[in-house]
Amino acid sequence: MSSHEEDIEIAGALRRGLGLNRRQFLAATTGVTAAAAVALTGGTARPAHAAPGPNGVLIPPPRRGIILYTVRDAISRDPNTTPLASGFRKVFEELGRIGYSQIEFAGYRQHANAEGGANLETVEGAKLLRGWLDDNGLRAQGNHGFIPGSWPFTQADLDRFKQHLEMANILGMDHMGTGSDPTSSAYKADWDVAAEKWNALGAIARDAGIKLYTHNHDVAYSFLLDSGPLDAQGRPTRSSGIRRLEYFLTISDPKLVHLEMDIFWAYVAQFKHRTYTAPDGSTQTDVFDPLAVVRPNTMRFPLFHAKDGKSNPATANGYDMVPFGTGDIDYATFLRGVGAKGSHNPMYEQDTAPGGTANPAQSLQFADLSYQNMAALRG
Known part of the structure; x- marks a missing residue:
């Protein structure tokens, strides 16, 4: 031989x-x-899907995750100027110590003085990151990374997308995605194009063994302009009452395109996007129910952003972001109702976690608190 x-x-x-x-x-x-x-x-x-824990645990230990955007300040700070955890390797050590099992990347850049250098968006960088993840008992579950903006794709964009898929495989990810909506447009025609593009990307990702996913902000659950009188550019001005991302679900291929619901922004949509102008010109009210979107499509939502909010009707969004488990969003009811128990991956996120110069340790402190509240959540 x-x-x-x-x-x-x-x-x-x-x-x-x-x-x-x-x-x-x-x-x-x-x-x-x-x-x-x-x-x-x-x-x-x-196992393909971890079983739910005993005693009504809603987020089993293997499914407790965090998106690194929450601790972006720690990843990006200069290790030569602070004793606090800095850069990917040291932050992974802290997250592993806290108890997290999963992370979601928000890009592959860190401070230039951190081990490995500033830019790890390379195949060699992915190998380095994978070793640090393994050392700390962490699994990469996704990334808010590169999605081609052009359609049809340029060769350069397609090559970069395929490199990200190669990196995802090295990192052991089952999923790869973006932090943006499929399109920011309100118009049906643009969502039709977005679905065509995402179906094509999803097929490339599937061939690489990866599930492609898109993320939402509140505006993606506002109402689609798909009917009524046309404006001067020939675009519809009224709505049949379907929401943008709900329409996208119906026209994208369920085998190729998946979603990560940001639950905070979904509840902001419930607060903000309640009325629409119907084709006959009347004003109609429809209160958004995030759970009603997920339940019949539960396997299309492999990831969630577990971002909590404290009700504050005086603000434009209706909620203030707070650490997980300290807000008013009913996560117990939501996670109980989505079905396919144990198959979803909730990633704690808090855009406002960094404390700046006043409290540079805050984001990791909030990560610790949020992990404890994840572990305590019962059905």
Whole structure:
């Protein structure tokens, strides 16, 4: 047997013995060591869906996650000027110590003085990040990363998108996405184009073994302009009452396009987007129910942003962002009602977590508090 054939035989035995899926095996054979693969799986195959915990636990330990945008201040600060955790490696250590099992990236950049340098948006950078994740018992579950803006795609955009998919595989992700809505337009024709584009991207991602997802802000759950008299540019001025992202769900391919509901922004939409002008010119009221969107499409929502809000009707959004479990959004009812228990990945997010110079440790303190509240949430 040649050395090459022997390598193939050993690799096959490794994959069978560890129960590695294709993404985990690819990571092990593209620079992450077999030892890291063992650390990832604990010597056995990772189940496709973790079972819900005992005693009504709504977010089982393997599903407790955080998007790194929440602690972006820690990742981006200069380690030479502070004793606080700085850069990806040290922040991973803190998140692992707190108890998180999963993270979602918000890009791959950190302070230039942090270990690994400023830009880790490369294949080699992904290998470095994967090692640090494994060292701290963390799994990457997604990324708010690059989605081509052009349609049809330029070759440069397509090449960069495929590089991000390669990085996602090295990092062991099941999902890759963006922090933006599919389009910011209110018009049906633009959402039709967005669905065509996302179906094409989703097919490329599927061929790489990755589920592609899009994120929402409140405006994505405002009403689609799809009917009524046309304006001077020939665009509709009234609505049939369907919301933009609900329409996108009906016209995008469920096998190719997935969604990450930001629950905070969905409840802001409930507060802000309550009326529309019907085709006959009348004003109609329709109160948005985030759970009613997810429940019949539950497997299209593999990730959530578990972002909490304190009710404040005096503000434009109706809520102020607060650490998870300290607000008024009823997460127990929401997570109880989505179905497919144990198959969703809630990622704690708080845009306002960084405390600036007044309290530079705040974002990681809030991450600790939010983890404790995630763990305490019961059905």
